[in-house]
Amino acid sequence: MTSVPLDPADAPRPDGGAPRPVDARRANASADERLRRWRLVLGGDEADGTGRALAGQDAAMDGALTALYGKGSGTQSGRDRSAGLGASAPSVARWLGDIRTYFPSSVVQVMQRDAIDRLGLSALLLEPEMLEAVEADVHLVGTLLSLNKAMPETTKETARAVVRKVVEDLEKRLATRTRASLSGALDRSARVTRPRHHDIDWNRTIAANLKHYLPEHRTVVPERLIGYGRASRSVKKEVVLCVDQSGSMAASVVYASVFGAVLASMRSIATRLVVFDTAVVDLTDQLDDPVDVLFGTRLGGGTDINRALAYCQSQITRPADTVVVLISDLYEGGIRHEMLKRVAAMKASGVQFVTLLALSDEGTPAYDREHAAAFAALGAPAFACTPDLFPDVMAAAIEKRPLPVPDAG
Secondary structure, three states: OOOOOOOHHHOOOOOOOOOOHHHHHHHHHHHHHHHHHHHHHHOOOHHHOOOOOOOHHHHHHHHHHHHHHOOOEEEEOOEEEEOOOOOOHHHHHHHHHHHHHHOOHHHHHHHHHHHHHHHOOHHHHHOHHHHHHOOOOHHHHHHHHHOHHHOOHHHHHHHHHHHHHHHHHHHHHHHHHHHHHHHHHHHHHOOEOOOOHHHEOHHHHHHHOHHHEEOOOOEEOOOOOOEOOOOOOOOOEEEEEEEEOOHHHHHHHHHHHHHHHHHHOOOOEEEEEEEEOOOEEEOHHHOOOHHHHHHOOOOOOOOOHHHHHHHHHHOOOOHHHEEEEEEOOOOOOOOHHHHHHHHHHHHHOOOEEEEEEEEOOOOOOOOOHHHHHHHHHOOOOEEEEOOOOHHHHHHHHHHOOOOOOOOOO
């Protein structure tokens, strides 16, 4: 079906003359939408310069934004609005409901995080009704863990339910790929040169025997077979996750706990999880439930990396088959030269040592650059790692390949 203009004046102008009415209407609509967006961004203060009034849902969105980001009070579209949510749980609960109505989940999570930081709402998270209203994410879990010791008994079960939901969502997203990547790496690390037929790695075998190609028969005659080792129930590798639980590492603690549980579920990997601040706590016996692991942490406090590494070093029995993953921003409060000596000694013994400045999606972290450079000089480059990259990093460490260090830029 061919459409035609409703008004002949709206028809195309072959002479390129003045804008057609339909173009003018579109231009006006586009300009109006730009003013609307700028008005929502600028907040309606006298200096915003848009002269745009808001009504309906736009006014409600603007009210929710002003409650969090506004600097004062004012009147817009006939409504009195002032910055701040106050200390009332009901008013905060209404605000949480509003932002979930007007904004997508990713924006809601950012606004909740800003509300906790800017308006000091941490105490309200100790109320079950509030926890049931918030949009759960990794950052909220970190906040709840930091409040764990102050949490009343009436709130703890609700908090555990919130944490469990986030953890289960993360496991669904990360577990399958992690197990697949590491299982392949474990198989490749156990290659044999006289494999059974079903264990032959044909891609590598053909690549290694291309010089024996017979053109007349259009085939390769392999002189050397390369294959995977047969699956074994015995432990092939040992992994030690050594996680800094200082306050700035909250998201990393959450992700490390989830990955620790995934690794512990693999029979071929013996996994140990150690968390530390100025003290060291071994949470290995709780790895079957990452929620228990998280509530066993204690976010905040100082940092003694040297003491944590000393404990991890004492647990290593098969250095050549061990991967130690230190997750820390490297702000060391302990003995610096001893810390570096331990890293050097572990590497010299055959341990694969991985240093992650963060294990999160939060972008470039703050970290001690001098210590990071010292680690790199020892052959243990320090870099931030996203959860999606972590399986590749672990697979490379297991196979003793160069780590997939992301570009600094």
